[in-house]
Amino acid sequence: MQRDGQIIYFLPLCLLRDRRSWMGASGEIGDKKGREHILEIQLKRTYPKCPPSISADVPYIFNLEWSMQSRLKNVIRQFQEHLEKLQEFWSILEDIDKSLWVDDMKASFATSYRQINIGNDSFIMLSINASDPRSLPEIRFLGSGPSVNVMRKTWQKNSKRWKKEKPFLENLASLLETHLPGPPDVLKRDQQVECGICYAQNLPIDDELGNKSGCGTDYTCDNTNCSRAFHSICLGDWLRSITTTRQSFNVLFGNCPYCSEPIAVKINSSKQ
Template identity: 70%
Template sequence: CAFLGECAEQRRCRELAEASTFYRAVYSEIEEVGWEHLVRFCGDLTSLSFRILDGKGKMHIIEIQLDKTHPKCPPSISADVPYMFDLKWSTHSRLKDVVQQFKKHLEKLQAFWSTLDDIDRSLWVVDPKQASPSVSYRQINMGNDCFIMLSINAFDPRSLPECRFIGSGPIVNLLRNRWRRNGKRWIKDKQFLENLKCLLETQLPIPPDVQKNEQQVECGICYAQSLPIGNPVAILM
């Protein structure tokens, strides 16, 4: 019994020593990344979340799950992006290597996000209302109860997107036929919206708020043109 008790104590001491080594290693690696980037962590330090800014100043969160044998086993990683990168890892790798690879991955995704930003800014997007960085589709109101759903290829955002037509009636059939007929006219070097307009052979609908602002500007111009020449105009501050 004494022998068994001694073995249990030795095992407990070894576990404490290993845990202590793990904590020291992780603390050291967090310092290399920067404590200001750490947004969440669990008590045993096996789960960490870091805040990373991309080249355009947008914030992204990468979640890292560490094995107790760290760094022998590669960590599990996740983030709100359309697809994850293949982590390059060795027994000499550290958390800063994960963060650096994630930053490079964010740079690769900039063209994808820029394409979606152009769509959100220029077209009448009805879904999703608040898109997360991982969402790759946009549903656009084309008018006359006709909608198109574009799925952008995150690996090749300038390529011809998948397009689904939603609605019924002659307008939907007309646009669907144009898409099929003009698909080969898509040119990667052209702007995405120019390609879309070329394939559908129609004016693309702008967002309602942009349309409203343009109408207000036009009304102001019309009003100014109707004022008598030479009359002073009061400016209210």
């Protein structure tokens, strides 16, 4: 079957449930983003007087509109309309999967939560409202490290600042006041090419930078769960902008902007 340019595959099946004969069909329906969703339709002997039972890999099932004149094609049409309503929800989850360190990348389309690894055996459990995915998500902080306690307090302090018109990940970073670590493979690749602050591979060619002119990243966070790379000049400038940073001689002491672990960066006297 083909509908609106989407190919729908359905196979008839016969099941025996509670000593009653059930007939039905099972198949995959593609949405506009190319995602394929499994839909199962089960019919009782009283069909079409009674509506069919449906199950699918979606976060919640829609209310099926049914009458004596309704047929299976009406179920499929309503399911497609339901998929359309969930597009933004799935797009947000895909952005999270691509941009953050998600523990379980095999989550089904029915899953509305993500467990984010923030390093040091600590996690953030995000639960997104499938019917209103741009709304403030439910969040749980898992772990006992100091960074978890800081994030929990920061979230509670800033939760009213969530704005639906802003991108989900931008909202998340704004409320937590920190950048969450990306997927391990992305971090590894980024360490070789980009500074975590200026996002450039090399510093500009500039006489004022002295022997750092045109150099690549030369500082890496010691936290193995982070290992973000920086230009020491960029990191030094960033640390100077943080009021909690301490300085002893030519060394700045502060926290990594990505994982909040303690860091110490040597600086040039000319940059003070």
